[in-house]
Amino acid sequence: MAKIYRHLITGTHGCGKSTLSHRICSELKKNGYNAVVLSETARESPFPINQGQTVNSTLYIALKQAVKELEAIAYGYRHLVLDRGVLDSFVYSEATRQESISGLESGLLEAFKVWTGEYDDIFFVKSEGCDALQADGVRDTDRQFARRIEDLFERLLMENFGDRVRVLTYGDMWASGIRVGDGGKIYLDCERCYGLVL
Numbered sequence: 001m002a003k004i005y006r007h008l009i010t011g012t013h014g015c016g017k018s019t020l021s022h023r024i025c026s027e028l029k030k031n032g033y034n035a036v037v038l039s040e041t042a043r044e045s046p047f048p049i050n051q052g053q054t055v056n057s058t059l060y061i062a063l064k065q066a067v068k069e070l071e072a073i074a075y076g077y078r079h080l081v082l083d084r085g086v087l088d089s090f091v092y093s094e095a096t097r098q099e100s101i102s103g104l105e106s107g108l109l110e111a112f113k114v115w116t117g118e119y120d121d122i123f124f125v126k127s128e129g130c131d132a133l134q135a136d137g138v139r140d141t142d143r144q145f146a147r148r149i150e151d152l153f154e155r156l157l158m159e160n161f162g163d164r165v166r167v168l169t170y171g172d173m174w175a176s177g178i179r180v181g182d183g184g185k186i187y188l189d190c191e192r193c194y195g196l197v198l
Helices: 017-030 055-074 088-096 103-117 143-164 170-175
Strands: 005-010 035-038 079-083 121-126 165-169 178-180 186-188
Touching (some): 017 035, 017 079, 017 121, 017 170, 017 178, 035 055, 055 079, 055 088, 088 103, 088 143, 103 143, 121 143, 165 170
Parallel strands (some): 005 079, 121 165
Antiparallel strands (some): 178 186
């Protein structure tokens, strides 16, 4: 079976993930690669999201993201550009709920850490340089909540994937050129591979 490449774009809401995902997919297509953007699943959730997220929300969003990836593979796409990954809903879960993570969530979280470890790229877009969150009827516009999410992402990514994480700020994301190398390897001019502070 031909290799499937998965390029994860992750970070808090409103930091430019969707824009970067579409820019990367466009460059892949221009270079002849069969690529697709897989949009986030939170907007499709029948359960509460943002600061009202529940256990059911977390499970639905994570599992639906996994299904989207599998469907894209079944449809023959070779490069999946992920506008959020299978771990993202667990970060929101930690930020919004006071009770301990459930046993089911804990087991799924560990499995999805392994899943994420198989991604070819992990791009963490930080909100630095983003002045305000744009209301769109779904996105939470509370800046403190968004910062908490970003801090939790930073910890999760560095504890589990360390120097594999490729970092851009919101400002970098707009300024960066994108190049596609052999096999569809993604190169961003402004990415930073520095140690994030835990």
